[in-house]
Every structure is written in C-alpha cells, then in structure tokens.
Amino acid sequence: MKLLIPGGAGYIGSHMVRYAQEHGHEVVVLDDFSTGHDWAVRDCEILNVNLLDHYKLSQLLKGRQFDGVIHFAAKSLVGESVKKPAMYYRNNVIGTLNLVNEMLNNDINTLVFSSTAAIFGHPVTDKIAEDHPKNPINPYGQSKLMVENMLQDICLANDFNATCLRYFNAAGAHESGEIGEAHDPETHLIPNILKAALSNESNLKVFGVDYSTPDGTCVRDYVHVSDLAQAHLLGFEYMQKYRGFSAFNLGNGDGFSVFDVIKAAEKVVGKSIKYEISPKRDGDPSVLVADSLRAVSMLGWVPSFKNLASIIKSASNWHKNFEDAKV
Template identity: 40%
Template sequence: MSRKILVTGGAGYIGSHIVRQLGESGYDIVIYDNCSTGIPQAVLCGELIVGDLSDINRLYQIFGKYRFDAVIHLAARLVVPESVDYPLEYYSNNTCNTTNLLHCCNVMGVDKLIFSSTAAVYGESHHSPVTEDVTPLPINPYGRSKLMSELIIQDYAKASSLRYVILRYFNVGGADPAGRIGQNSRHANHLIANACNAALKRQPTLKIFGTDFPTPDGTGIRDYIHVEDLATAHIDSLRYLEDGGNSEIFNCGYGEGYSVRQVVERVKAISGVDFPVINGERRAGDPASVTASIEKIKKVLNWQPRYNNLDAIISSALAWEKRKLKSCE
C-alpha cells in the first residue's frame, strides 16, 4: 500500500517540483492549493484539490477522506516587501493557516510534518554562514510569520506525537532539467527568473534593489539553491521521519553567497545578452547578506545536492524561460 501524502501549495514553483519527485518515488499524493500563484498544469502527479487553508471545515473533510500518512506544508505568501505593506494578510495566511492545518493533524492523527520555512527568520545575522542554532531575529513580517509558525509547530509537537522537519529555504532558482516545470508565477519576484526575462527581452530592463549595502559591491548577497536539490531535501526529510527520525530544523542552501551583481553578470554571460540594469533603492525588510551552513542537513539526512553550481541554476532557469517564450509564439 502506497503512502498517502498531503502537499499544501503543491501547484506552486517549489511545490510542483516536490510533487513530481514524490510521484517518481512512488508516493500517493493529494495537492491542496488555492492556485492564487500556483498553476494547475504544473501538477504532474497526484490529485489536485483547489481550496484554501482558511477553510478549516473543508480541510477536515479532506483529512477524513484520505487519511494522510504525512503532510508537507508549503502554502504561504512569501514576498518580503509585500509583507511589510500587508502584515495582517501574512499573519493570517502564513501563521493562522498553519494552525488550521495542525488542528486537522491533531484530530486525524497525522504525526509527521515537513514545514517550508525561510532564511528570513534569521534577519540580519552576524554569523556567516548561519547555523540552525543561531537565535532567529527576523526583520520583516514575512520572516516573523514563518518563525511564529515554527514555534507553534514546536509547541504542538511537545504536547503530541507529532514529529517534524522544518526546512529553512535560502534563495531558490532553476527549473526541472528535463524542462517539464519551472517558475510559473504570474508575478515572479526571483532575481534569476527576472534576469532571464530581461535577457530574453520579455522585460525592457532589470532593476536592482539596493546598491549601498555593506557588501563588496554594494548589492545584497544571497545563497542560491537549485529547486531540484531543494525538492530532494523534502523527499529525504520524509524518509527520515518515516524511519523514526526525531524532529529537526535544517538550512537548505549551498553555503556560498553571490551578490546580485554577480548573479546578473552570470546571466548576461550565459545568455550572451548585455541587457540594461537600473539601480534602485533598497526594498523594505531586505537584509544585506545571508548564507547557509549546511553541515547539519548533510550529516543527518545524508542530503547530497546534485546541482551545486550557480551556472547550472541559471542555465536551467534560462532554458525554462525560453521554453515558455516559445510556447507563447
């Protein structure tokens, strides 16, 4: 009998890659997504149910019908500047909806959870690379909404049989190397995706937000991880919990930082297009530099990234954007 997994937000960019890998690994998957940013066509495996996590009565019905063995919870809003402008929406959508999900897990006896968190919980950490035991100090509502969810999960686990893995994502890029799925959001806020769009003339310029950070070239430094390796971290986490592993928190990155300007220059070099770049003001809530320590996830999960290379991330993203552009012709 195959194991039944619920994936919230499974029609989104990261979620669709996780769902595909779950399907390829033999899991029976139900995807629950309101499709506000997710794309139904990106769901290559499992059964998609369109719905919102705020509808707790419907959630109870779905939990009762399918009897899940585990939950992978990705559904969230995740744009930092937007969270500064609309904090209540972020606390409602990210934190309160996580609580709704945990209520269902509690009543229906689901005792394994993988939670999609973020490096934004670290804020302006003075540790580089940052380890999982650093005290989180988020500087924007998005990061705080995720940290609150982490704390709620941990508190509930102490009072129940729940075991969890919390994955703190760093900056995600790239696409399925086979070209089946990739970044499909209608309003992508990912640097690599936007730079690729500028290279393909789908947008006239690329805007850099902040050139006066305390970094070598003045632009923000981030740790970029290929979406395929991030998806694999979820599969590894699920198997870890299935094998009886204890609750853990893991960073998901590569342990290397690249500035915005470095990323832009690599996109230009790989695409062969010298697109125009506009220097803009910093966005509210953006830290100067965040990179991950990944020794823990490698040791505990034996996670072995296959695409640990900025050029590989950019090349797969560019190929995906070219494919989308061709399909529109």
C-alpha cells in the same frame, strides 16, 4: 509513501510533486491556486481548497490517510507582508494551524514544513547555521517563525513529528523544462534577469550598489528547487529515527552578488543583459548565506546543483519554453 502536498501547485511545491512522483510516491495536491498554476501539476488528485476554509478542509480530509504532509502553502512576498501583516498571519499561521488540526484529527503525524532564511533577520555570523539568533524583520519571516514555534509545542504535546526546512533563495527549474518559477509579481532575481534577457528591455532593477560587499550589491545563497525537493524526502527518513521537532537550513553555502548572478546569466544566455540601478529596499540584509552542514550530515542531503551556472541554465530552459508557449 502517500503524501499530501499543500501548496503543490506553486513554484517549489510543483517541483516537489514531480520529484516525489519520480521517486515512486503517490501524491495528492491541496491548493487554492491563489498563486499556483494548474499546468504545474499532473497525474495526481487535486483538492482545491483554501486552508482558511476550515469546514471544507475538514470535509475533504476526513478519514483520509497519508504517510506524511509536505506543506508549502503560504504567502511569501516580503513587501506585501509589511503592507498587509494581518493577511500574512492569517494565511500562514492560521492556515497552518487548520492543517495541523486536521492532521491530528485524522492521525496523520508527520509533517515537513517550508520555512525560510527570513526567520533569522539580519545575520550576525558570516554563514547562518540553525542556532543563529532568530529575529525576523518583516511579518512574512515572523509568520514562519510563529509556525515553527507552534510546531515545536505541538510535537512536545502530541505524537507528532515536524521537520522545518529553512530555504535560502530557491532557484532553477525542472530538467524537463516543463515547470519552473512563474510568480506574479516576480520579485526573485534569477527569473527577473532571464525575463529581461528574453525581452531585451531594461526593466531589470538592481536594488542598491552601496552594500558592504565586494561589488556593493547584495549577496545571496541560491539553492536549486530539485535539491530542496530531495531534502524533503530525506526529512521523512530522518523523522523515522528522530521523533519530534527538528529544523535544518538549506542553501549551497556560497554567496553570489547580484552582479555575479547577472554575469553568470549573461554567459548562459550568450548576450549582455541591461539593468538599471535603484535605491536599496528596506530590510534587505547585505549578505545571506547558509551553513547547511547539519542537513548534509544529519539528513544525508547531497545537493547536485552546486554551481550557479547550472542553476541558471535550468531556469533559462524553462523561461524560454514558457515565453515560447505564450507566443
């Protein structure tokens, strides 16, 4: 397949690019490099454009043919979205609408969209399946739900197919150790734990130890980026059989507390990791764990990183290489 990958220079997108290339697909990356990195992509054409630049986008995509689009391009910091909601709705909703318009203009009718567990808000069941109520509690989650709803309507009215993949906590890095998670600021737990381990400073914060969980810290479901990438390609096979709109939750189905993750990371790096306790952050649900049975049964998704240690180990290799490269 020839795939257009908006957001392909970002964390998950760059792993998707590698995975697609390793599976014999041709890739064109579209990115404005607002949070992406040029070192994260290689051996492909790069369209440097912001999805909000409708004119340039339309010029760049005019007459181009792709078998499908995998759309990662978004802003995704929950806290920032609370402070700057208009920016989030503009970038994530209008940016996606511009992209879909150009797809329709150029008869490209198959899209896999990066959605998120944040569309569900506070869980009302132990594990979150696709039919869980959708009540996002921040503008980031709201912007993603708005896109899902928009795609559903566009699929109904056109010969258009969209698969929304709702990731829980993406983690880990490519087995080569060449690409990995490098957000700035970094808000995700595993990279922050590994950075603390490498720097020996106690700048790791544990937000809240009085949640109603066994050890008082938040419980999350960590899923490896390469397993996410696998699900995206399966999404295209699925859409050949089942046309129109569909959505799948992607997680490992196991919850790990912040302290579980710190302990697992200590085993991987072979030393103790310092942290400090901070107050809870607003709007952090105590437990978020996916029910991904639908992805397993309908997409044929077989995640290979089922165990937390293997996810952390891959991330640790990357962080070590990344820190060494800075020296």
